[in-house]
């Protein structure tokens with residue numbers, strides 16, 4: 001018999017937004033006021049901005065996987081799995097647990113923070129041959145994959161094979177793609193010294209973007225500085241260019257060039273989690289269209305935020321702009337949404353989310369960086385100090401801070417050993433495999449499943 005009478009708050013996704021929300025609910029709610037449940041496929045919060053440093057071996061994967069259970073006030077029930085559909089009329093969330101059971105989880109209030117997935121386009125071969133940079137497994141996989149290319153190129157006597165293994169293509173000139181190309185180029189540049197049979201001149205990194213500028217949000221001068229730093233390091237930057245076709249051993253650019261490569265890293269933007277489409281509600285570019293208090297109009301208990309909520313950017317004067325998908329916004333929205341859930345529970349007014357962007361930090365590896373904190377343009381070491389200082393202070397637990405600082409120090413003093421772990425060798429490695437994009441139900445399947453009370457399989 002179900003004896004629970006307390007309101008049920010369900011938070012979906014343990015990223016920047018979801019974890020901040022849960023921690024605040026734990027702090028501010030009395031234990032008998034509501035039950036808090038978190039649905040998450042992983043037992044950690046991933047600090048995504050440092051993923052390129054995991055791919056390049058500067059940090060170990062564990063150091064940016066911040067434990068969900070290390071918190072003084074921790075009392076949330078965690079369901080290990082992913083939400084695959086939400087029926088906002090019936091107030092039920094359908095969850096696939098990590099052992100592949102499908103369960104219906106009823107709620108009174110739902111906070112949707114499942115983040116985003118890699119945005120792809122209808123380009124032949126793209127989804128079969130490109131890797132993303134959105135999950136810990138992807139970052140660890142790419143690291144192993146790049147080292148594998150060096151190992152195999154070193155062993156090969158075939159010049160064509162060597163050439164294709166030693167060229168690497170990153171698509172996306174935003175901060176994720178630029179940092180990825182920059183950090184991985186540092187890796188191959190340092191690693192090649194341990195491969196006497198490889199001519200360093202054969203290693204070539206390409207960074208391409210259809211836009212005319214790298215990281216336009218940095219402004220012209222800093223964007224150009226980043227471009228100069230990367231070009232000096234030998235990275236070939238092509239702007240106004242994308243991919244026409246991708247294959248297992250070559251990629252064709254839209255300007256007609258055919259680049260022999262076995263490594264295509266695709267970071268050309270993100271799109272909200274497919275979970276949002278299962279609601280059948282209004283979206284803006286895939287993100288749930290919510291009000292400034294992050295509530296879905298007409299549905300009092302439904303909230304969305306972070307990369308999956310289209311939250312109006314009130315700091316920009318409410319001219320229809322929505323907050324960009326950044327950790328900076330997601331974390332702060334998490335706090336405000338928790339306050340708004342509590343306000344709704346207590347019949348108090350909600351408050352709108354307002355935050356003025358603090359700027360951007362871009363770590364290009366080693367001493368190279370560009371940053372624009374509070375509009376101040378920085379380059380080189382000062383920019384790197386700000387970039388690392390910002391990320392370090394944003395890590396949620398003291399243990400994570402110590403792990404990251406220790407890794408940075410060790411890497412600066414002793415470098416990398418370029419070891420291939422082989423954990424994910426011979427496993428399927430497409431975007432779909434890493435980001436579970438085909439797990440979701442359609443709105444009709446959600447309804448059928450809930451009306452059938454769990455008897456129908458998706």
Ligand SMILES: Cc1cc2nc3c(=O)[nH]c(=O)nc-3n(C[C@H](O)[C@H](O)[C@H](O)COP(=O)(O)OP(=O)(O)OC[C@H]3O[C@@H](n4cnc5c(N)ncnc54)[C@H](O)[C@@H]3O)c2cc1C
Nearest residue numbers: 013015016017048049082083115306307325326327328330
């Ligand atoms: C390489 C890279 C570098 C970046 N650098 C910066 C930076 O320097 N500064 C900055 O501000 N932003 C940066 N970002 C963007 C930032 O990481 C995101 O905007 C931020 O993570 C969004 O927070 P979120 O909580 O909405 O989503 P996330 O932090 O992605 O969290 C979503 C969580 O939901 C989980 N999830 C997904 N689907 C489901 C489901 N169906 N059910 C349950 N759980 C689910 C995921 O596993 C994840 O834990 C970067 C992103 C990348 C990829």
